[in-house]
Amino acid sequence: MKAKLFIVTITLMLAASPAAALHKRERSPSQSETKTLAERLGYPRDAKLLIVHADDLGVAHSVNSASIKALESGLVSSASIMIPCPWLPEIAAYARAHPEADLGLHLTLTSEWSLYRWGPVLGKERVPSLLDSSGYLYPLEREAAAHMDIQEAEAEIRAQIARAKALGIQPTHLDSHMGTLYQSKALFEMLVRVASENKLPFRLSRESFTRAPFMPSLLGPGDVVLDRIISIEPTVAPADWSKFYAEEIKNLKPGVTCMIVHLAFADDEMKGVTFGHPNWGAEWRQRDFDFVTSDAFRKLLKENNVKLITWREVGKLIGKTER
Secondary structure, eight states, rough: OHHHHHHHHHHHHHHHHHHHHHHHHHHHOOOOOOOOOOHHTSTTOOOEEEEEEEETTOOOOOHHHHHHHHHHHHHHOOOOOOTTTTTHHHHHHHHHHHHTOOOEEEEEOOOSSSOOOOOOOSSSSTOOBBBTTTTTTTTSHHHHHHOOOOHHHHHHHHHHHHHHHTTTOOSSEEEEEGGGGGSSSSHHHHHHHHHHHHHBBOOOBBBBBHHHHHHHHHHTOOOOOSEEEOOOOOOOOOGHHHHHHHHHHTTTSSEEEEEEEEEEEEEHHHHHTTTTTOSSSHHEEEHHHHHHHHHHHHHHHHHEEEOOOOOOOOOOOTTTTOO
């Protein structure tokens, strides 16, 4: 009896083993963790990687000058250009002369300043839904998103990309001025599609998924998502500006973070551009510039083992889906 029981037990074990092994093989890919973005970029899993990114190049000479100086300091690693804005020729000339500069496109569907406005790249008769009653792009992102025809918005951002390339700008990434292209599922889907066709990464972090739950379903396996984004807000008092950034660097977690800054000098030009608009205005931009070009910032990065990277590095992952 014992011998029969032993034989039955052994038979069952042998029969089960291949199935168990097969089950284990089938489950192992899902059980093993996929590579983090840092690892995909060739860094250790615990690396703290930071893109220090300046927005709004092309708006004014003051913005261009401050941003170029910051880029050349080595402490700002990336920037993006607003194609519809008046000072585009100046920054386009810089881009042509400095092809190594990490410059993307700050796709622009809003014009927020009260006395300094711009319109679309396309003729106004081609994209009427993008214009407010004064004939300029809408000042607020939600207002713009509520009025625009998606096909007209897509035509405009494609025209902005085409104009940039015609001027010799080879963009390393895309993002959206004032987040207009993140305001609805239709607009975001269009951004993803246009970015994919141009083989460019676009600015997006996992934190955004809680605010816009439609986003993950629209992403493809090759799309790159950052771990987090840092952006100072009007709730931070001017006296606490440096403290805010210092704390963010000290508490930076492993992964890839983008720190968005807005640079300019608080000169007469910038004060005129941002008249009546202290948030993201001339003094705000001067504070940002002063911090990110300071020795204190350089020291913070070193002391906290933070490595600056660029969007160009991130862009090399486009189309790759390796684990």
